[in-house]
Amino acid sequence: MRYAKDVSDVEEPEPSLASRLRLAVVRLNRRLRAQRTDSSVTLTQISALSCLYNWGPLTPGELAAKEGVQPPSMTRVIAALEEHGFVTRRPHPTDGRQAIVEVTDEGRRFVRAEVCARERWLDQRLAALDTEERAVLTRAAEIIDRMAGQ
Amino acid sequence: MRYAKDVSDVEEPEPSLASRLRLAVVRLNRRLRAQRTDSSVTLTQISALSCLYNWGPLTPGELAAKEGVQPPSMTRVIAALEEHGFVTRRPHPTDGRQAIVEVTDEGRRFVRAEVCARERWLDQRLAALDTEERAVLTRAAEIIDRMAGQ
DNA sequence: GCAGATCGTGAGGTACGCTAAGGATGTGTC
């Protein structure tokens, strides 16, 4: 059921793309966070770990920038990942202020194994789509990442 | 920079669609939440209000189900929206346990006006895309919503 | 009536962002 709209309201006959995209993203994000595995690694930590996995060693500041969060937020994520043994921190060779965060072998194993397991829910949903729909989502992921990234 | 992969690891030469979609959604969601307007209405509240706007009066339980959250979480959202005067609660005509939550005229005005203003950031980003990319996102929003919805 | 199911709510906990402020290190200027 939808509320009747003014006859004069013709410039927006249905929810805008922004509205629909926002709702879709918020909803999917909630579902993704709700997928708890027994492991105590959170979605935010996985996201940062994947970033390090894909980009190689980074400083905390660089990692925060790539993830689009403020440096203080990343500090806690790195600390949790370090406690899990998934990343290590070593001093920067030339700049004593900075540090280098790097994925450990165990972290790489985790990315390749646990992460996939964690994404089982999403994988199942994606598997239920047809090829063309998956192609749409693949392109959408690129576009969204470009839009939100940086 | 990417870590070299095992030669034998050919079944997944790049991050899976699930991985990329998850990263894109998490990142965009963070950006959306970071868009604070002066109004004190949060993204979660807007999402629920939009749902009521589109579907008509619902009980708290139905609303929670549509948004994909647990009923206790929705209780607080409804209370906040009621405090803003955007929704009203009236008793269920036949079932004393339930309640009916409905958008007020002010709430409808808010959805049509303030929500769009709040989405200015996303609108600007979307405007920078070309027609074909927006079409991809429109379809993707439908697909994601169907995947995450219910 | 009364037991059990259902619905909404209250309480408490965790995750995850933010801003503000502090401490350590680098850098430019005199």
Add this chain to the structure above:
DNA sequence: GACACATCCTTAGCGTACCTCACGATCTGC
């Protein structure tokens, strides 16, 4: 060399948003 200033990371504190567990009120079947 010493000082002022910038930069980087971290700590502290706050707010939002979700969860689970537990409770009271109400409906339903016997």
